[in-house]
Amino acid sequence: MIWLTTNGFELTAAIITAVSIWLATREHIAYYPTGLVALAMYTWLFYGAKLYAESVLQIVCFVLMVYGWYEWLHGGTNRDELPVTKTPRWAWSAGIVSGIAGSVIVIAVQLRYTDNPNPYLDSSLLVWSLVAQWMTARKWIENWILWVGINTISIPLYVTRDLWITAVLYIALWILAIVGYFQWRRTLVPSASA
Numbered sequence: 001m002i003w004l005t006t007n008g009f010e011l012t013a014a015i016i017t018a019v020s021i022w023l024a025t026r027e028h029i030a031y032y033p034t035g036l037v038a039l040a041m042y043t044w045l046f047y048g049a050k051l052y053a054e055s056v057l058q059i060v061c062f063v064l065m066v067y068g069w070y071e072w073l074h075g076g077t078n079r080d081e082l083p084v085t086k087t088p089r090w091a092w093s094a095g096i097v098s099g100i101a102g103s104v105i106v107i108a109v110q111l112r113y114t115d116n117p118n119p120y121l122d123s124s125l126l127v128w129s130l131v132a133q134w135m136t137a138r139k140w141i142e143n144w145i146l147w148v149g150i151n152t153i154s155i156p157l158y159v160t161r162d163l164w165i166t167a168v169l170y171i172a173l174w175i176l177a178i179v180g181y182f183q184w185r186r187t188l189v190p191s192a193s194a
Helices: 002-025 031-048 052-074 089-113 117-136 143-160 165-187
Strands: none
Touching: 002 031, 002 165, 031 052, 052 089, 052 117, 089 117, 117 143, 143 165
């Protein structure tokens, strides 16, 4: 009972997150409201663990999820449902440049202004997760590949911060990212801009 009292909030956030990502693999719009709840919970949890960039990530992803919610419903050619497509070349270039530049900037800020024990990983995960979330909002299938990499790196970080439930969650998210890729591939629409 003491374990549940101590870890109940993290466990609840993890369960809601897993359900949300499972809904995303199915292209179900309920991914967004469940994801927004999970992000709010993890903002508080990561801040308490001194993972400041991860905490900020939750806030920025909250905004990106509101954008994605709209895009999934109205981002298609005729303001209809957005289809799954491949990531256009311009988006890959923009994502890579943003990921590298953003990581350098956030690492520098964290090294100077925070007591974060893992500023390099925490900062890089922040920036690359934003790139992946933007790709998810646009329903670009390769978002899942990026999430596999992000989840792989996140697991040991959460272990070092004693966020064991979250580390286990990210193992599940790693599996769900692979499932999501294959699920989305079934509905992939060829894109002329890819």
